[in-house]
Amino acid sequence: MKTLNKEVLFGLYDDETDLLNAVNAANKAHLDIMDVYTPFPVHGLDPALGLAESRLHIAGFVYGMTGTLTGFGFMTWVFTRDWPIIFGGKPYWSVPAFIPVTFELTVLFAAIGMVVTFYTICGMGPGVTNPTLHDRITDDKFCLAFQTNGMDAEEINKLKNFLSTSNASEVHQKNI
Amino acid sequence: MSVVISGIREPLVLGNKTYHQITEDICAPTERVPSKAWIIAFVIAACFLGMYLFAVTWTIWMGIGSWNLNRTINWGYDITNFVWWVGIGHAGTLISAILLLFRQKWRTGVNRAAEAMTIFAVICAGQFPIIHMGRVWMAPFIFPYPNTRGPLWPNFNSPLFWDVFAISTYFTVSLLFWYTGLVPDFATVRDRAIGWRKKLYNSLAFGWTGSAKHWQRWEYLSLVLAGISTPLVLSVHTIVSFDFATSVIPGWHTTIFPPYFVAGAIFSGFAMVQTLMLICRRVLNLQDYITLEHIESMNKVILLTGTVVGIAYLTELFISWYSGSLWEGFAFYHRLFGPYWWSYFGMMFCNVLSPQIFWKKSWRRNIELTFLMSIFINIGMWFERYVIIASTLARDFLPSSWSYYSPTWVEICLFLGSQGLFFTCFLIFTRVAPVVAIAEVKSILKAAGNQYAGKNTMPSHHDHSHEEEHDHAHH
Numbered sequence: 001m002k003t004l005n006k007e008v009l010f011g012l013y014d015d016e017t018d019l020l021n022a023v024n025a026a027n028k029a030h031l032d033i034m035d036v037y038t039p040f041p042v043h044g045l046d047p048a049l050g051l052a053e054s055r056l057h058i059a060g061f062v063y064g065m066t067g068t069l070t071g072f073g074f075m076t077w078v079f080t081r082d083w084p085i086i087f088g089g090k091p092y093w094s095v096p097a098f099i100p101v102t103f104e105l106t107v108l109f110a111a112i113g114m115v116v117t118f119y120t121i122c123g124m125g126p127g128v129t130n131p132t133l134h135d136r137i138t139d140d141k142f143c144l145a146f147q148t149n150g151m152d153a154e155e156i157n158k159l160k161n162f163l164s165t166s167n168a169s170e171v172h173q174k175n176i
Numbered sequence: 177m178s179v180v181i182s183g184i185r186e187p188l189v190l191g192n193k194t195y196h197q198i199t200e201d202i203c204a205p206t207e208r209v210p211s212k213a214w215i216i217a218f219v220i221a222a223c224f225l226g227m228y229l230f231a232v233t234w235t236i237w238m239g240i241g242s243w244n245l246n247r248t249i250n251w252g253y254d255i256t257n258f259v260w261w262v263g264i265g266h267a268g269t270l271i272s273a274i275l276l277l278f279r280q281k282w283r284t285g286v287n288r289a290a291e292a293m294t295i296f297a298v299i300c301a302g303q304f305p306i307i308h309m310g311r312v313w314m315a316p317f318i319f320p321y322p323n324t325r326g327p328l329w330p331n332f333n334s335p336l337f338w339d340v341f342a343i344s345t346y347f348t349v350s351l352l353f354w355y356t357g358l359v360p361d362f363a364t365v366r367d368r369a370i371g372w373r374k375k376l377y378n379s380l381a382f383g384w385t386g387s388a389k390h391w392q393r394w395e396y397l398s399l400v401l402a403g404i405s406t407p408l409v410l411s412v413h414t415i416v417s418f419d420f421a422t423s424v425i426p427g428w429h430t431t432i433f434p435p436y437f438v439a440g441a442i443f444s445g446f447a448m449v450q451t452l453m454l455i456c457r458r459v460l461n462l463q464d465y466i467t468l469e470h471i472e473s474m475n476k477v478i479l480l481t482g483t484v485v486g487i488a489y490l491t492e493l494f495i496s497w498y499s500g501s502l503w504e505g506f507a508f509y510h511r512l513f514g515p516y517w518w519s520y521f522g523m524m525f526c527n528v529l530s531p532q533i534f535w536k537k538s539w540r541r542n543i544e545l546t547f548l549m550s551i552f553i554n555i556g557m558w559f560e561r562y563v564i565i566a567s568t569l570a571r572d573f574l575p576s577s578w579s580y581y582s583p584t585w586v587e588i589c590l591f592l593g594s595q596g597l598f599f600t601c602f603l604i605f606t607r608v609a610p611v612v613a614i615a616e617v618k619s620i621l622k623a624a625g626n627q628y629a630g631k632n633t634m635p636s637h638h639d640h641s642h643e644e645e646h647d648h649a650h651h
Contacts, residue, residue: 035388037385037386037387037388038388038391039195039360039364039618040391040616041391041615041619042388045391046392051388051389056397057399057400060400078320079332083326085331088333090333094333097333098332100411101338104338104408104411105345107405107407107408108349110404111349111353111404111405112348114401115356115397121393122387124384124390128383130383130384130385136196137367137385138360138386139195139364140195140199
């Protein structure tokens with residue numbers, strides 16, 4: 001397991017509404033949120049955290065077009081340059097017959113490309129173990145985390161106070 | 177969170193759940209020792225799988241001569257089974273992709289198991305064309321890879337070749353879609369597990385943490401995969417139907433085949449989902465997540481697609497007469513009154529007449545009746561493919577070649593044995609993975625499970641629906 005050398009102070013909330021309120025309060029207090037961990041996608045969290053829209057779908061389009069060109073270009077090359085054969089009296093370059101395979105390759109390239117990109121940019125994959133803060137984040141707890149490297153006790157106490165006053169049911173510290 | 181709560185729709189999660197209770201309920205089957213029912217089912221399935229392996233070995237060892245195919249009827253049980261399994265494999269991606277785009281919340285209860293069913297059904301389907309080749313070691317030749325034979329390429333104009341790409345793409349994309357959905361749930365199981373199970377689920381969970389950015393990307397990925405899977409799922413059975421429709425055989429050479437096959441595929445897929453879900457919810461105690469509402473919704477899809485299929489059958493019959501084509505007319509006369517009349521009427525009864533009982537609401541919500549109907553439809557859809565394949569080929573253009581086909585024991589063992597392969601895979605799945613998508617059910621709990629019992633409970637279902645109506649009235 002890799003370590004990130006991060007000292008983390010985090011609060012666990014029992015409900016996504018509490019979490020959203022806490023995130024908004026933290027923004028108002030100009031606190032620097034490290035990350036938020038939830039058991040399921042919480043809507044409204046992305047704008048609150050200022051997360052930019054994902055560009056995964058643009059990558060997907062590029063992968064898909066690559067598939068389109070690969071499939072269509074390859075079949076064209078084979079039947080017009082490499083080994084032209086007449087099937088059923090049709091022209092060598094019988095475009096309508098190429099549509100199904102071109103379509104399938106578009107989908108295949110887009111899907112594989114996007115999935116691989118997703119795992120890569122998230123730092124995930126087979127055999128990867130990323131440090132987690134608490135076992136119930138994937139169950140029913142909503143976690144708001146602050147990084148506390150280099151902070152003095154006073155600053156940390158301020159964050160602790162913020163977490164407990166914003167309805168966090170548990171507050172913990174952990175090094176990951 | 178802007179959720180529209182309907183006052184008419186029933187809750188999709190019953191039993192006053194908290195988020196933690198959902199985790200407990202759905203993870204339970206993967207965490208306890210297998211029940212007696214599971215073990216018995218597994219042993220039976222494994223026996224059928226053994227029979228399948230024996231029949232496959234026999235076929236490869238003795239050659240295709242061990243089947244009863246002949247020069248006239250050169251597709252029999254094998255391709256019937258292939259089309260039947262591929263058809264069943266259509267419901268999973270339909271539920272997870274098309275219903276995601278249509279924002280049907282009930283899909284969250286059944287999508288995981290339906291996608292698993294899709295993957296196992298496509299695995300079963302893929303075996304049949306390969307063993308039908310006889311010399312199975314030639315199977316890689318169907319892919320266009322640089323080879324020492326020229327290089328000689330496959331015929332890109334052939335529907336059989338399109339099929340190779342359609343099925344393998346469908347399998348790959350379904351698998352990726354399914355697994356991406358599973359990753360957060362594997363993380364849930366991982367964080368509850370200890371010992372060797374922790375290690376196992378740690379590797380299955382790919383290092384999922386639940387970070388907000390990861391969820392955002394995960395949702396984008398799911399949405400775009402759904403977007404591209406939707407035309408994919410429609411294309412796959414369309415291309416399977418091209419295997420028949422692009423030929424010049426009367427009875428196959430029809431333009432109605434693609435939509436008719438796709439409707440039939442969804443029809444049979446939902447029937448198989450019903451068969452599996454009705455058993456699963458009972459054995460795994462998931463009645464609160466796979467509710468009567470889910471069953472009724474699926475029965476509505478069955479009624480719709482069954483009716484579409486019925487209209488397609490009647491259209492075929494009408495056109496065979498109206499076209500004035502002697503050959504078409506004969507092909508359909510032969511279907512109804514030839515030696516395979518029993519399969520035609522079996523098909524008509526199981527697929528067209530019997531699902532019509534689902535017009536009645538109380539019957540759509542009757543579990544025993546639904547289970548019986550799902551078996552009927554599975555059988556009826558198998559008959560449909562048998563009718564199309566065997567009965568059409570039995571009477572070709574040359575009367576001296578007319579023949580009749582009935583399977584050998586090898587072919588019957590292959591068909592029954594493939595069920596063993598399917599159910600073995602599915603039973604293992606129910607022990608290893610959460611059968612219901614945990615994260616997705618949690619995300620709809622407040623909006624669609626009006627019995628949410630946790631903190632910050634929203635205003636009660638009833639009150640809220642009035643607000644909605646009020647709003648609408650103002651607009």
